[in-house]
Amino acid sequence: MLIKKAADIRSSEITPKSLYLNRRKFLAGAAIAGAATAAGLKLRDVASPSRSSFAGSKIDGIQKSQFSTSEAVTPYKDVTHYNNYYEFSTDKEGPAELAKNFRTRPWKVKIDGLVEKKQDLDVDSIIKMASPEERIYRHRCVEGWSIVVPWVGFSLSELVKRANPTSKAKFVEFTTLFDMTQMPGQQRNVLEWPYVEGLRMDEAMHPLALLCFGMYGEALPNQDGAPLRIVLPWKYGFKSAKAIVRIRFTEKQPINTWNVSSPQEYGFYANVNPNVDHPRWSQAKERRLGEFSKRPTLMFNGYDQVGSLYSGMDLRKNY
């Protein structure tokens, strides 16, 4: 592996031509190449400047949030090595490895649809829109497991306000990057790509809805949705779109990817609800990663403050 990597890099690539022709210096160049051979992957990092080194960099000035739970935080290793991120792999351990070289800069987010002014925003300008908060949220997967994650971001409403949606806008749609070369999972049609998710406007404006770019005090790891994702703690995990490249405001309800995949199993709302089973398994309980016994699943994943958004709605039909 190491040898193969090194063989890809010819010494002419790292040694200027003039040196290359000078025998003595050529030997020096060869020595550098030799050292580089030993360094293996390190040289590749240098040789490809596009490689992202943002994931894991520290975020300054993070404030605490009243929305944080005091429950024990899931270990970093579990949250970064147990990922449902089908763009990379359907295997939960896959994304950690396959997303390693995912480029998260430069990164633009298209804001369009029913807005006063369509724009392409740089992700770094979005991140600076408001001050970062740490939100320790419960995160419940539709598959019946849960984690507690210290996300970093700010309320999605901050972005929505700045996007200036028109009065006609009733929904927000989020689209994940579609790039088969970087996201090998997209080479297979397990889902319809690109991944699309959506929210009703009032859901998007709810203070709990988080626009997220970090976790554990650092920039988001690639396998957790870098550089920009949303986190909706009262909904099943699949609603929280990752690696967002487009935010579109619409009048009609967006068609979300899992709903296309199997409409009878995954609806538009996907609120955590212990009383409404997934057709193939019960949602009454969940296994918190790291725990042996299962714990009861709470309505809206314990975030009762969102209940008023759905008053009068039949949550059995609007699953």
Add this chain to the structure above:
Amino acid sequence: MLRYFKPIVFLACLVPVGRLAWRGFHSDLGANPIEAITHGTGDWTLILLLVTLSITPVRKFTRQYWLINFRRMIGLFAFFYGFLHLMTYVWLDKFFDVHEMIADIAKRRFITAGLTAFTLMIPLALTSTKWSIRKLGGKRWQVLHRLIYFSATAGVIHYIWLVKADLKKPLEYATILGVLLLARAGLWLASRNAVDRKPEFSEVGSGR
């Protein structure tokens, strides 16, 4: 030769469960160890069922008739892994909650299929002894043990029905099962033709 091979195959069949136990004790089963155990035991049940099913066609096509000596052992190991797999559900998933399990079996077709697959293996495991073969008689024993086709089919369907979107792995099992069942059908047809022809030869031979 067999004297040495049998213990080797026996130990090889224990490797997957040994590995799971080893990794379990060393916290090396990932973020969700119980899921890893469930998937691991389920996979090996199907793999060993398919290996068991492949022995007859393989020994006939390759004329390595001695392979029959491993069929019972591997079949019983399939049952063993199936039992472990069932126990992960009964214990680690449902914590012996009978009401929940009954509701599950009735409501969730992948559970129904999985339980069917396991239930069909029980009579096979129980009648795996030489004594049973003698008691039942070879013909009847053989008919009974054709239940393995249904068990394996139910097992593969169980897997197909439980995955969320990625059908690759269950369809790999389904393909192998399909090939093995076709091989059986081929062997059966060939043997039927052979049987059909036999009387002619014997007639000629007896000079009647």
